[in-house]
Amino acid sequence: MTLLFKVPDERASVWKALFAEHAPDIPVRFWPDIGDPAQVRYFAAWQPPADLYERFTELEVVFATSAGVDQFDLAHVPDLVSVVRMLDPGIAQGIIEYAGFAVLGLHRQLPTYLQQQREGVWKAHPLLAASKRRVGVMGLGNLGQATLNTLRPFGFALSGWSRTLKTLPGVQCYGGLEQLPDFLGSCDILLCLLPLTHDTAGILNAQTFAALPAGASLINLGRGGHLVEADLLAALDSGHLAHAIVDVLQEEPPRSDHPFLDHPKIWLTPHIGAMTDPHSAFEVLLENIRRHQRGEDMVGLVEPGTGY
Ligand code: NDP
Numbered sequence: 464m465t466l467l468f469k470v471p472d473e474r475a476s477v478w479k480a481l482f483a484e485h486a487p488d489i490p491v492r493f494w495p496d497i498g499d500p501a502q503v504r505y506f507a508a509w510q511p512p513a514d515l516y517e518r519f520t521e522l523e524v525v526f527a528t529s530a531g532v533d534q535f536d537l538a539h540v541p542d543l544v545s546v547v548r549m550l551d552p553g554i555a556q557g558i559i560e561y562a563g564f565a566v567l568g569l570h571r572q573l574p575t576y577l578q579q580q581r582e583g584v585w586k587a588h589p590l591l592a593a594s595k596r597r598v599g600v601m602g603l604g605n606l607g608q609a610t611l612n613t614l615r616p617f618g619f620a621l622s623g624w625s626r627t628l629k630t631l632p633g634v635q636c637y638g639g640l641e642q643l644p645d646f647l648g649s650c651d652i653l654l655c656l657l658p659l660t661h662d663t664a665g666i667l668n669a670q671t672f673a674a675l676p677a678g679a680s681l682i683n684l685g686r687g688g689h690l691v692e693a694d695l696l697a698a699l700d701s702g703h704l705a706h707a708i709v710d711v712l713q714e715e716p717p718r719s720d721h722p723f724l725d726h727p728k729i730w731l732t733p734h735i736g737a738m739t740d741p742h743s744a745f746e747v748l749l750e751n752i753r754r755h756q757r758g759e760d761m762v763g764l765v766e767p768g769t770g771y
């Protein structure tokens with residue numbers, strides 16, 4: 464019952480030490496030292512190899528070390544293999560922090576003030592009360608809800624959109640594609656925390672931006688595949704959108720001439736919204752392995768067919 468990790472070296476040593484100390488009964492190996500492929504029952508990685516399912520024929524569970532699982536080619540997972548996403552409290556904390564600074568930064572017009580500083584301009588703009596600033600979150604799962612809980616005390620006018628309609632305290636909820644235009648029309652700041660699936664790919668596009676109020680801003684913390692990058696550039700250049708804070712790109716790292724890198728209306732970060740910390744993720748992973756060994760349901764199991 465070997466657990467095979469495919470993670471960067473600096474993280475491998477941490478995972479190795481944690482398993483050695485707390486779960487020495489579980490044989491653990493680290494890519495590329497895979498041993499006998501037929502012994503591998505559990506596989507844990509951020510980025511899997513292309514031939515994962517062909518190479519490890521006895522695989523039972525794929526553990527993403529990330530919250531997102533779009534990289535696991537879910538359409539081709541063998542019937543007997545389960546895919547489990549990482550519900551690490553450290554990931555939620557990272558997203559809460561990022562979403563917090565991004566929403567507050569846009570609310571308090573920090574991109575404008577930074578630009579003014581570069582231009583040597585000392586000029587105050589009217590301050591809008593948080594209750595008048597409409598913040599909408601796309602994706603009301605683990606991270607979307609954690610973000611809304613963090614934003615609530617500031618008093619923003621909060622809304623959220625998900626596939627199935629939710630009821631959340633203090634949040635105007637919208638569900639499904641038919642309610643998407645109404646949701647978008649109520650967002651001065653739109654924050655994407657969707658999983659990347661067949662249905663959500665390219666959802667941040669010209670039509671979506673046109674449905675936002677003039678002067679709205681975007682935060683993309685989901686995946687680069689959600690965003691049609693050319694459409695964002697057009698919406699910013701036309702002035703319909705004011706600013707964008709972008710953590711994820713179609714191609715990571717971007718090529719050196721990527722237009723976002725020096726765009727005056729875009730703050731770009733290198734996919735650091737959250738980073739899985741083995742120390743906080745270890746307990747979650749071990750608990751799921753123990754559950755699997757006992758024949759119990761694992762936490763974070765990806766539903767076949769939904770893509771998340
Ligand atoms: P969850 O699976 O807990 O939640 C997903 C949410 O998205 C659910 O509310 C779901 O709706 C909604 N959703 C899914 N498909 C659709 C659709 N077609 N239309 C409308 N809503 C939809 O995911 P998490 O909150 O844990 O993570 C969300 C994503 O955040 C990850 O998949 C990843 O892409 C991204 N992420 C980015 C990080 C970064 O560093 N930038 C770090 C961690 C995650 P419903 O409730 O109806 O099921």
Ligand code: OXD
Binds near residue numbers: 532
């Ligand atoms: C994740 C990520 O999905 O880091 O966890 O992007």
